[in-house]
Amino acid sequence: MAGETDGTRPFSQPFLVTLPGVYTPQSDTRLLLAALERERVGPGTAVLDVGTGSGALAVRAAQLGCEVTAVDVALRAVITARLNAMLHRRRITVRRSDLMSAVRTRSYDLILCNPPYVPAPDIPRHGASRAWNAGSDGRAVVDRLCTTVPSMLRRGGGVLLLVHSGLCDPDATLDRLRRAGLDAAVSSRVRIPFGPVLLSRLRWLREHRLIRTDDTNEELVVIRAERP
Incomplete structure (x- = not known):
């Protein structure tokens, strides 16, 4: 999840709450939500939302009639997603899990994921x-x-x-998914202004040649990959 990478308005959905320390949905959430809306899903569609955060995507999938499981490694996120499911009166199975480790015994019709993807000097264990x-x-x-x-x-x-x-190199993601046997392509993309997180580490990003000196925008992409 991009966290504070964009400076645009937050994701908006009635009665959606976010506990302190849980990712607040933003532009990447809206982009993935739009991709979800384009899929032919409904009753009987088994959906897995990986890194659910607030549960915004899981709630929307449940509103579309899907059978939804949501996972997150952070306990506060699990609590937040359960709370939002209750507020929207939707039945969603929410489990604490390091990615899919707790739900690997079944297969899914649709897997949604908004993972951590911002280049950084280190990988935090908490916070x-x-x-x-x-x-x-x-x-x-x-x-x-x-x-x-x-x-x-x-x-x-x-x-x-x-x-x-x-x-973080969408072409590398496409290549890995294709080598795993999936039909993968970029289904949508958008450019957004750098937000607080990227602005706070511009020097580091430039030193590591991840952005050019004159870059002021970040591209977000949705990759759609289908198993034949």
């Missing part, structure tokens, strides 16, 4: 910043997802919708 800091190349979690997700998608049409920054 809100672990929702967006993802190592020196921003791929610490994305690469794990590329390895784990393919086997958890339903054969014959299971879909992954994954959002992340152009700073």
